[in-house]
Structure formats: structure tokens, C-alpha cells
Amino acid sequence: MSPPVLSLRGVVKGYGAARALDGVDLDLHRHEVLAVIGDSGAGKSTLVGVISGNQRPDAGEVIVDGKPVTLASPAVARAHGVASVFQDLALAPNLDVVENLFLGAELTRGRLLDEVAMERQAWELLGQLAVRVPSVRVPVGALSGAQRQGVAIARSLLGDPKVIVLDEPTSSLGIRQTAEFLTLVERLRERGHGVVVTSHSLVDVHAVADRIVVLRLGRVNGQFDAALATQEELLAAVTGVDSPGSGGGRWGGSR
Amino acid sequence: MIANLGLYWQRLRAGDLGVLPVVVLLAIVWLVFQALNPAFLSSDNLVNLTQQSAVLGVIALGVVVTLHVGQLDLSVGAVSGLAAAVTAVTSVQWGWSQWLAVLAALAVGVVVGLVYGAVHTRLGVPGVVFTLAGLLLVTGLQLRVLGPTGSVNVPFETWLVYLSQRAFLAPAVSWTVVGVVVVGYAAARLVERARRQRADLPVDAPGTLAVRLVVLASLLTLVVAYLGTNRGVGVAFASFVALVAMTDFALRRTRWGRAVRAVGGDADAARKAGVPVRRVFVSAFVFSSTMAALGGVLATGRLAAANQGTGAVDLALTAIAAAVIGGTSLFGGRGSAWSALLGVLIVQSISTGVLLIGGDFSLRLIVTGLVFAVAISLDAIARRARQA
Numbered sequence: 001m002s003p004p005v006l007s008l009r010g011v012v013k014g015y016g017a018a019r020a021l022d023g024v025d026l027d028l029h030r031h032e033v034l035a036v037i038g039d040s041g042a043g044k045s046t047l048v049g050v051i052s053g054n055q056r057p058d059a060g061e062v063i064v065d066g067k068p069v070t071l072a073s074p075a076v077a078r079a080h081g082v083a084s085v086f087q088d089l090a091l092a093p094n095l096d097v098v099e100n101l102f103l104g105a106e107l108t109r110g111r112l113l114d115e116v117a118m119e120r121q122a123w124e125l126l127g128q129l130a131v132r133v134p135s136v137r138v139p140v141g142a143l144s145g146a147q148r149q150g151v152a153i154a155r156s157l158l159g160d161p162k163v164i165v166l167d168e169p170t171s172s173l174g175i176r177q178t179a180e181f182l183t184l185v186e187r188l189r190e191r192g193h194g195v196v197v198t199s200h201s202l203v204d205v206h207a208v209a210d211r212i213v214v215l216r217l218g219r220v221n222g223q224f225d226a227a228l229a230t231q232e233e234l235l236a237a238v239t240g241v242d243s244p245g246s247g248g249g250r251w252g253g254s255r
Numbered sequence: 256m257i258a259n260l261g262l263y264w265q266r267l268r269a270g271d272l273g274v275l276p277v278v279v280l281l282a283i284v285w286l287v288f289q290a291l292n293p294a295f296l297s298s299d300n301l302v303n304l305t306q307q308s309a310v311l312g313v314i315a316l317g318v319v320v321t322l323h324v325g326q327l328d329l330s331v332g333a334v335s336g337l338a339a340a341v342t343a344v345t346s347v348q349w350g351w352s353q354w355l356a357v358l359a360a361l362a363v364g365v366v367v368g369l370v371y372g373a374v375h376t377r378l379g380v381p382g383v384v385f386t387l388a389g390l391l392l393v394t395g396l397q398l399r400v401l402g403p404t405g406s407v408n409v410p411f412e413t414w415l416v417y418l419s420q421r422a423f424l425a426p427a428v429s430w431t432v433v434g435v436v437v438v439g440y441a442a443a444r445l446v447e448r449a450r451r452q453r454a455d456l457p458v459d460a461p462g463t464l465a466v467r468l469v470v471l472a473s474l475l476t477l478v479v480a481y482l483g484t485n486r487g488v489g490v491a492f493a494s495f496v497a498l499v500a501m502t503d504f505a506l507r508r509t510r511w512g513r514a515v516r517a518v519g520g521d522a523d524a525a526r527k528a529g530v531p532v533r534r535v536f537v538s539a540f541v542f543s544s545t546m547a548a549l550g551g552v553l554a555t556g557r558l559a560a561a562n563q564g565t566g567a568v569d570l571a572l573t574a575i576a577a578a579v580i581g582g583t584s585l586f587g588g589r590g591s592a593w594s595a596l597l598g599v600l601i602v603q604s605i606s607t608g609v610l611l612i613g614g615d616f617s618l619r620l621i622v623t624g625l626v627f628a629v630a631i632s633l634d635a636i637a638r639r640a641r642q643a
Binding site for chain 1: 447450451454455456508509510513514516517519520521523524525526527528529530588589641
């Protein structure tokens, strides 16, 4: 297998006395969808924060393409080829689709914005991902949740990142939209990106992931091949119960 | 055209009112005062009105930019007062050249803006709170600079007084500007259209462009021709309009402008997208204070004096009212530099109109306050429509 495009080694991140991440190791390859699952408070959001540059780890290394990097901000992470789609999508509702897509990375001619080139690329990008919007000049605040998410994912693809992080992408989507989203993730894998997805939903990650990492209390509590892992095994790892099956009720309760 | 209407409707439903309601409001104000006193729309009164708009307008332009990033600077009046004091005292009492005095006044504005920007980005205090402290502090400095007499007269024959009071564009110059603007606008539009066609992007129908050009050309022609029957277009007013046009261009066509609007829409989203949010806040506060200082410089010229009353509290409030009445949202991220022009024309029309019908300062404040309240309500309703 090719060397990992993104690795975490011994990453620790604490808030006061509590440790949200306690020595996490992780590898991600190109053409791979890695799902990170875990109960509330297991450390998923903190992990996403560290990878996306939104939070700085207290200890440990983040390695991109074999080189240790310091992801001081989302912009720096992006410059290193790690793009993120945050759970809140991080779109400005008053800006239109084109403006949001290129926010912070606008194309210019001389000192002025090159609206023509940006609009052209926006259509191409949205077309590749089969994201449908009524117009690319409509404020993002007027779009549906699924359309907004499409825009946020399309934005993460600009600059052709090596790694795309999707934080709880299906939490605000309906059933059909979720199905469309899963197809979209497969397109990302085909394009050669390494994809990290966090989710509460075992069904969704099972459908799309190649590998599943289970976080529990800030530690990696098991890695699974998605094609082979059973729901029971995953549940057991999520809840920390050894015997498969006995945790099923608790999982259902926590959803 | 129909596609344009569709897009406008979509924007309307998304809670974006555009410029239309403001133009309607200005028309209503003018018609009402014209009905009450036929002298209101006389060219003499309109020339006065435009000349009086420059000071308040420049200050309101700064307010528009701070509102764009979702902040409110309450001290713009005080800063203009301090700038006026600095201009007058350094040039008259200290014997500095007037250029240097004006630059010093503008520098005061820059420094105040830098301090505000630092306080906001380092401590996270909303502008509306710490600019109140700034208001007191700056007003104190203004009184200190003016000294015990509290008033400094600027000689009538200096260029600053001439430019802000008595300088009018020669008709040939006015018409040349109109020609350059119309031709330039047409050329820019056609070039953009050709680029869009080459890139296979949808373009406006040729009719739409023609209609826009005709509207622009007739508007400018009407203004220049009508004001030309009196003293013409004042240099102060023309400079203010040019400043508005440049700011509008910067807000819509540069990365800075895009960042400003993004930060006002959702500062956290902008940060995650890689916008240098802190720098954007600082630049907005610096812009607003500098414009306030420029307003103070112009006020010194208009009054040929700076005194303790220059830049009183009601000036800041009126400038903020003008920006909001002109269509810039109090909630950040929405508006236009042109709302400084339209809003100031409305506010200034109210004050001259009230004067013409024999009303006093109290009536002027009441009417302005009512119109401001209506503008705030519309802004809030539009915001609710967006969130629904």
C-alpha cells in the first residue's frame, strides 16, 4: 500500500482536567474513506478540530505526506492540502454561491476579483459533484440544507486537497439527501482524495467507508475493515462493552 | 430582463431589499416637502442640499463600512470634532501649512481606528460599547486641543474653506465627467459581457444593458443640467460622490471588500474559510475613523471654524441613521456604499425641508427619528424573512 497521506501520532488534546484526545494514532491513504465513529464526548469533534487546523494539539504529531506539520489555522491546513467541511458548514449566508466557494481564495485579475473565471469554475465544480443550485448568484442563505452542504463540499475541493474532512455530514440531511451525499463521497474517493468522515450513524458509515476507527473516551478503541465488520462488533467498540450484542440497546438509546 | 426580475425576486425572498425602497422613500420625502413648500425642489435649494450633504455623507460612508462588518462606531461625530479642532489649531495657531494640518487630522482618525481595531480583535468587546468610551475620551481631547477659547476661526481665503464652501465644477468639467462615467460604464459592461460569452456564462440581454445606460445617462444629465441652472455641482459634493463610488467598487470588486462582507455575514465562517478576520475588523475601524476625520476637515472648511459644537453627539447618530435609512443593515454583511449617498440625501432633505416649512430643530429630530425607526423595522423584518 502507498504511504499514508495523513497520519496522527500520539495526539493529545485536553480541556482543563479532561482529556478529549489521549494519544490517538491514525493513518489515512489516498483513495480511502476513513470513518471515525464514537459516542458523544468520545473525541470526534476534537479530532476533526486538530486535523482541520481549528484546534492545536497539546502533544503529538500531525504528518501530511510524510512531513510533520503545524496546522495553526484552517487556512494553514488548507495550504498543506487538508480541507474541511465543518458541521456548521462555515458558509456566509449573505454571500452568493460563487462568493462562498472562493471565500479566502478568490481569483483575481490584477488587483480586482475575476468574477468570470470564478463563476465558470463554480459551475464546473458543482457539475462534477452533481450539486444542483437554482443559480450560482443566489445568496447561500436562500438554499436548502443539502444544497448548502453541496456548496461547502465543493469549496473544500478547490485547490485539489489531498485530504478532505467531513464532520458529521449527514446529521442535518433527510433520507434521500443522505443517499445522494454518500454517492458524493464515493466520487471524492474516485478522484483520489483521502476522506475522513465522522458520524453518529453506523448505517451511513458502513455504506461508504473503507475503514472504520472507533473512538472511545479519547482513545482509539478498535479499527475495522468496513467490509468485514459487523454492526455488533462496532457497537461493542463504541460502547466499550466486550461481549457483542449486549450494547445494542444502549446504542439505540443514544441516537 | 425577465431573468433579472426572477433573480431580484429570489433576492427579495432571501431578505435582500436592494436599493428600490430607499429610492421610493427619497421620492416620497421630496414630494411631501415640495407639496408643503414649492421652493423645496428649486435648483437653489437643491444646490444647498447637495453641498450640505458632503460632511455628513463622508462620515456616513465610514459608518456603512463598520456596519458591513457588523460593528457600530458611536464616536464618529467626536472623531470628526477632534479632527476639525486639529485642523484649525495646527494651521491657525501653530502656523502649519494647511495641507500638513489636514494630514495630521486624518492621521488622528487612523490612530483612533487602529486603537478600536486592537481593542475589538484582542478583547472581543463589541464596537458599540468601547466606542462609547472612545466618544468621551475623544470629546475630551477635542476640548483640550481647542483650548480655553473653545473656538478657532479659519481664514476665509484659505483653499480648504474655498473648496468646501464656494468651489463649483465648471459646466465643461461637469459634462466631461458625465461623458467619461457613461462611456466608461458602457465599456466596462461590454468587456465583461464579452468575457462572459467567451466563458459560456449567461449574459444579460442587450436590452438590459441599454436600459441601464439610458437610466444612468439621464440621471446624471438631469442632475448636472438642473443644478447647472443655479451654481452647479459643488466640488465638495462631487468629491463625496466619487468617494462613494470608489468605496462601492472596493466593496464589490476587491478581495478586501469580499472579506468585509463575509466577516459581517458570519465572522467564524469567514475565519474557517481562511479570511484574515482580525485584519478585516481593524481595516473597517480605521476606514470609519478616517472618514469621520475627513468629515471633520470638511466641516472646518464649511464653517470656516472649529469649535466645541463641531461633531456633537447628534452628528454621529444622524450619520448612523443615514447609513441605515440608506439601506445598510444593522445586522452586518448587507448594504452598499451608495446607501451613504441616498441616506444622507434623505436625512439632509428632511432637515432643509423642515426648515423651509418653518419647523425647528425639534421637528427635524422627530421626523428623522421616525424615518430611522421605520428603516430599522424594515431591516429587522427583512432579517426575519431570511431566517424563516
